[in-house]
Amino acid sequence: xxxxxxxxxxxxxxxxxxxxxxxxVAAVTNAGGFGVLGAVAYSPGQLDTELSWIDEHVGxxxxxxxxLVPGKIDASAASRNTSLTxxxxxxxxxxxxxxxxxxxxxxxxxxxxxTAGRADEMGRRVTAxxxxxxxxxxxxxxxxxxxxxxxxxxxxxxxxxxxxxxPVAALVGTVEHARRQVAAGADVIVAQGSxxxxxxxxxxxxxxxxxxxxxxxxxxxxxxxxxxxxxMAAALALGAEGVWCGSVWLTTExxxxxxxVKQKMLAATSSDTVRSRSRTGKPARQLRSAWTDEWDxxxxxxxxxxxxxxxxxxxxxxxxxxxxAESGSPGAGELATYFVGQVVGQxxxxxxxxxxxxxxxxxxxxxxxxxxxxxxx
Amino acid sequence: xxxxxxxxxxxxxxxxxxxxxxxxVAAVTNAGGFGVLGAVAYSPGQLDTELSWIDEHVGxxxxxxxxLVPGKIDASAASRNTSLTxxxxxxxxxxxxxxxxxxxxxxxxxxxxxTAGRADEMGRRVTAxxxxxxxxxxxxxxxxxxxxxxxxxxxxxxxxxxxxxxPVAALVGTVEHARRQVAAGADVIVAQGSxxxxxxxxxxxxxxxxxxxxxxxxxxxxxxxxxxxxxMAAALALGAEGVWCGSVWLTTExxxxxxxVKQKMLAATSSDTVRSRSRTGKPARQLRSAWTDEWDxxxxxxxxxxxxxxxxxxxxxxxxxxxxAESGSPGAGELATYFVGQVVGQxxxxxxxxxxxxxxxxxxxxxxxxxxxxxxx
Numbered sequence: 001x002x003x004x005x006x007x008x009x010x011x012x013x014x015x016x017x018x019x020x021x022x023x024x025v026a027a028v029t030n031a032g033g034f035g036v037l038g039a040v041a042y043s044p045g046q047l048d049t050e051l052s053w054i055d056e057h058v059g060x061x062x063x064x065x066x067x068l069v070p071g072k073i074d075a076s077a078a079s080r081n082t083s084l085t086x087x088x089x090x091x092x093x094x095x096x097x098x099x100x101x102x103x104x105x106x107x108x109x110x111x112x113x114x115t116a117g118r119a120d121e122m123g124r125r126v127t128a129x130x131x132x133x134x135x136x137x138x139x140x141x142x143x144x145x146x147x148x149x150x151x152x153x154x155x156x157x158x159x160x161x162x163x164x165x166x167p168v169a170a171l172v173g174t175v176e177h178a179r180r181q182v183a184a185g186a187d188v189i190v191a192q193g194s195x196x197x198x199x200x201x202x203x204x205x206x207x208x209x210x211x212x213x214x215x216x217x218x219x220x221x222x223x224x225x226x227x228x229x230x231x232m233a234a235a236l237a238l239g240a241e242g243v244w245c246g247s248v249w250l251t252t253e254x255x256x257x258x259x260x261v262k263q264k265m266l267a268a269t270s271s272d273t274v275r276s277r278s279r280t281g282k283p284a285r286q287l288r289s290a291w292t293d294e295w296d297x298x299x300x301x302x303x304x305x306x307x308x309x310x311x312x313x314x315x316x317x318x319x320x321x322x323x324x325a326e327s328g329s330p331g332a333g334e335l336a337t338y339f340v341g342q343v344v345g346q347x348x349x350x351x352x353x354x355x356x357x358x359x360x361x362x363x364x365x366x367x368x369x370x371x372x373x374x375x376x377x
Numbered sequence: 378x379x380x381x382x383x384x385x386x387x388x389x390x391x392x393x394x395x396x397x398x399x400x401x402v403a404a405v406t407n408a409g410g411f412g413v414l415g416a417v418a419y420s421p422g423q424l425d426t427e428l429s430w431i432d433e434h435v436g437x438x439x440x441x442x443x444x445l446v447p448g449k450i451d452a453s454a455a456s457r458n459t460s461l462t463x464x465x466x467x468x469x470x471x472x473x474x475x476x477x478x479x480x481x482x483x484x485x486x487x488x489x490x491x492t493a494g495r496a497d498e499m500g501r502r503v504t505a506x507x508x509x510x511x512x513x514x515x516x517x518x519x520x521x522x523x524x525x526x527x528x529x530x531x532x533x534x535x536x537x538x539x540x541x542x543x544p545v546a547a548l549v550g551t552v553e554h555a556r557r558q559v560a561a562g563a564d565v566i567v568a569q570g571s572x573x574x575x576x577x578x579x580x581x582x583x584x585x586x587x588x589x590x591x592x593x594x595x596x597x598x599x600x601x602x603x604x605x606x607x608x609m610a611a612a613l614a615l616g617a618e619g620v621w622c623g624s625v626w627l628t629t630e631x632x633x634x635x636x637x638v639k640q641k642m643l644a645a646t647s648s649d650t651v652r653s654r655s656r657t658g659k660p661a662r663q664l665r666s667a668w669t670d671e672w673d674x675x676x677x678x679x680x681x682x683x684x685x686x687x688x689x690x691x692x693x694x695x696x697x698x699x700x701x702a703e704s705g706s707p708g709a710g711e712l713a714t715y716f717v718g719q720v721v722g723q724x725x726x727x728x729x730x731x732x733x734x735x736x737x738x739x740x741x742x743x744x745x746x747x748x749x750x751x752x753x754x
Contacts, residue, residue: 003751174648175722194571195581203647204572204581206602206611207719211647225583234583234611236751237744270580270588271551342584345552367614368752374380374613375745 004219005188005242008167009034009144010062013361014242015232016190016221017353018066018147022050023254026057027353032361036064036147036244043121044137051141064145064169065138067131067157084123085116085316088309091302096317099294103331105324111316118319119312132156139164145188147171149199152184171223171244173201178212178220189216190244193224197247197341199284200224200275206238213239227343229363233371247341252353260325261287261338262350270345277303279318279337281310287344289337291321381596382565382619385544386411386521387439390738391619392609393567393598394730395443395524399427400631403434404730409738413441413524413621420498421514428518441522441546442515444508444534461500462493462693465686468679473694476671480708482701495696496689509533516541522565524548526576529561548600548621550578555589555597566593567621570601574624574718576661577601577652583615590616604720606740610748624718629730637702638664638715639727647722654680656695656716658687664721666714668698 005014015033019025025035037054039047047065054063093111100106111119135146135157146153146161147169161168167187172178178189191212193205201208205224213220222235223244235243250257251265264287274288278295281304286292291314295301304310324332340347351359382391392410396402402412414431416424424442431440477483512523512534523530523538524546538545544564549555555566568589570582578585582601590597599612600621612620627634628642641664651665655672658681663669668691672678681687701709717724728736 001752175646193581193583195584201648203719203722204570204602205583206570206581206608207572207647207722210605210607211722225581228587230587230615231583233614233748236748237610237614238607239744239747269552270584271578342580345580345584345588365752367616368748370616371610371613371745372749375378375742 003236003241005221008219013357014221015357015360016064016145016242016244017249017357018244018246019249019255021249021254021256022054022057024249024252024353025063026054027252027254028249028357029054029058029061029063031354031357033357034062034064034144036066036145038066038068039134039138040066040068040122042134044133047134047137048140051138051143055141060142062144064147065134065143066147066149067134067138068149083116084120084308085111085312088305088313089302092305092309092313095300095302096313098300099291099335100317100320103290103321103335104329105321105332105335116316119316122315123308123312132160135160139166145169147190152181153186155184158185169221171199172212173203173208175208175211175215178216182216182218186218188219188221190221190223191240192244193222194275195285195342196224197273197285197344198339199280199282200341201283205235209235209238209240224341225343227341227346229360229365230367231343232360232364233367237371246339247343248347248356249353250338250340251347251350252356253350254353257338258322258326258336260333261322261336264289264336265338265340265344265347266349268340268344268347270342273340273342273344277310279311279314279339281305281307284339285341286339287337290331290334291318291337380613380618382598385596390734391598392734392737393441393522393619393621394626394734395621395623396626396632398626398631398633399431399434401626401629401730402440403431404629404631405626405734406431406435406438406440408731408734410734411439411441411521413443413522415443415445416511416515417443417445417499419511421510424511424514425517428515428520432518437519439521441520441524442511443524443526444511444515445526460493461497461685462689465682465690466679469682469686469690472672472677472679473690475677476668476712477694477697480667480698480712481706482698482709482712493693496693499692500685500689509537512537516543522546524567529558530563532561535562546598548576549589550580550585552585552588552592555593559593559595563595565596565598567598567600568617569621570599571652572662572719573601574650574662574721575716576657576659577718578660582612586612586615586617601718602720604718604723606737606742607744608720609737609741610744614748623716624720625724625733626730627715627717628724628727629733630727631730634715635699635703635713637710638699638713641666641713642715642717642721642724643726645717645721645724647719650717650719650721654687656688656691656714658682658684661716662718663716664714667708667711668695668714 012032017028020038028035149171169188170181170186171190219241221244222240227248275283276292389409394405397415405412526548546565547558547563548567596618598621599617604625652660653669
């Protein structure tokens with residue numbers, strides 16, 4: 001294919017694959033796409049290890065790194081002198097303890113000492129400063145892209161990327177945000193529709209993409225609702241130069257998705273996701289579960305905290321819920337959830353990531369051919 | 378073009394235009410598409426008049442009629458022996474009176490005698506019996522399609538249409554509903570994404586359409602998020618045989634949209650709609666306004682009634698709000714709203730309906746050509 005994106009990023013097929021799993025990143029890159037490693041779960045040292053592994057497995061083919069830099073976070077919570085978890089109100093800790101008890105996960109505290117420490121570390125990474133640490137590590141590797149979500153990238157980050165000659169991509173959910181990101185130096189815009197997994201806005205991909213394409217003069221990737229070749233063809237028809245997919249990799253052979261959550265995803269329909277603040281503090285689409293139902297609907301719910309506090313609270317609990325679910329706790333199974341888009345309804349079998357790419361290429365070609373046949377081109 | 382839909386419905390361009398305005402229906406049909414008149418606002422006698430006018434203006438070209446038949450309505454409210462408005466609780470009448478007072482629309486009662494009578498009549502039309510009355514009238518005209526939303530069409534309606542050789546289309550928001558509609562005799566499925574105006578589900582067009590196409594063996598039209606040629610090309614790439622558009626006609630020259638609401642729509646972005654029960658009792662996407670904000674967010678809101686009661690309450694109030702808004706009442710202007718999809722963000726100028734069709738054909742052709750260029754076809 002010959003989109004601007006293909007030329008600029010040296011890929012055959014303009015498919016960007018966001019994953020926290022290095023195996024998926026390498027598999028997609030090796031299959032002719034562009035893998036992007038989600039770095040937020042890693043410490044700088046761990047990230048270095050992951051990227052070195054990728055370097056060894058992609059033979060110089062292009063890949064990138066994604067960091068999470070919220071435009072607005074609770075500044076007081078990001079201060080360096082206290083533990084972030086100290087900022088979580090007792091009422092919220094109590095509610096988590098109540099949920100863990102109610103669903104038989106056990107443990108009367110929202111945090112163990114271990115989860116509190118880990119939570120603190122993660123909370124610091126979703127600040128501009130924390131993200132910069134990850135970026136410094138990333139730039140020591142031959143990465144082809146740095147992507148950031150949730151607000152304009154910090155100027156320092158853009159400057160470092162530019163100096164290293166690495167393009168910066170930004171995820172947006174509105175035209176206004178797209179304009180702001182380009183003004184802040186973004187080289188590529190990922191226009192992400194409301195149907196996407198994870199942090200997402202309210203405007204659908206079908207509506208958002210043409211408006212963003214018309215509003216900015218940089219290449220646009222479409223995200224949200226794209227897990228197959230017909231959807232990729234649709235995205236390009238809307239004016240995108242390529243696509244950005246996250247959810248579809250979660251049920252691949254390589255994905256490190258919790259087995260129980262993987263099974264939930266395989267069984268889920270497109271009606272089984274919800275946009276909820278209960279996992280991170282910002283609206284994020286995920287599998288609907290007892291966790292989202294209780295936070296969003298229970299009369300005793302204290303409501304989600306701002307980011308990053310809710311994220312710390314939820315990640316701590318989710319780690320324990322995951323372990324209990326894997327030990328066969330039915331209540332933990334009800335609570336377990338993970339970020340995924342509405343395309344979960346079409347994720348019905350476990351495939352190797354490479355196969356997902358090949359299937360997408362094939363279905364894409366068939367969709368374009370059908371369109372030509374219908375229009376008599 | 379050569380989709381199944383083009384052949385079966387005798388159109389050059391598989392664009393179905395839903396409108397309550399006969400001028401739009403005729404203009405689209407005459408421009409090579411297929412106009413569909415929304416009949417719910419008309420009595421059987423009025424509908425006869427409208428369809429006769431269309432017959433005189435389309436020279437035998439194809440058009441259709443849309444009725445609203447909710448699968449589930451409040452059965453007690455639909456009984457024939459009482460006024461429907463008698464079933465509206467005092468608390469809800471009081472809230473409407475409070476809103477009208479708060480925003481300076483005036484009148485201390487939720488209903489005047491005139492609006493109560495009109496509301497009653499409208500309420501009866503959204504029952505199976507009421508819809509059948511409209512269908513009897515419609516079948517005396519050379520219509521090419523009967524469409525119904527909100528549940529499987531009543532068997533009597535399908536039987537009458539079949540006897541008259543008129544295909545039946547059904548609007549759906551999930552794969553499950555599509556299967557059910559085909560089992561109930563639907564000849565065409567309109568797969569309508571969450572971004573659509575009016576009654577709508579939660580799954581986006583991008584996600585819904587391919588799943589519905591794979592699940593049923595009748596032609597599928599895509600609806601929701603489609604107001605331009607790129608979006609139409611995307612819909613066909615997703616596997617649809619054509620598209621169904623409603624919102625885009627609301628700001629055409631011909632549309633009888635309240636001038637103030639038309640101006641609101643021209644100014645609105647795609648972030649300015651909301652899915653709310655406050656207008657009909659079922660979730661319907663519309664312009665966000667003081668009406669939707671108050672019903673959905675005010676502490677004293679009693680919450681929306683089931684359909685059709687909320688519809689009667691809202692239509693009565695909206696008629697008065699509309700008149701007050703046209704007389705320059707700023708409060709009425711804040712309350713005024715109408716059904717519209719997220720594409721409202723791209724509806725930025727008043728065009729004749731014929732021009733909208735031509736622009737769509739042109740943009741569609743350019744989108745297909747671009748796709749061919751990118752893929753080297």
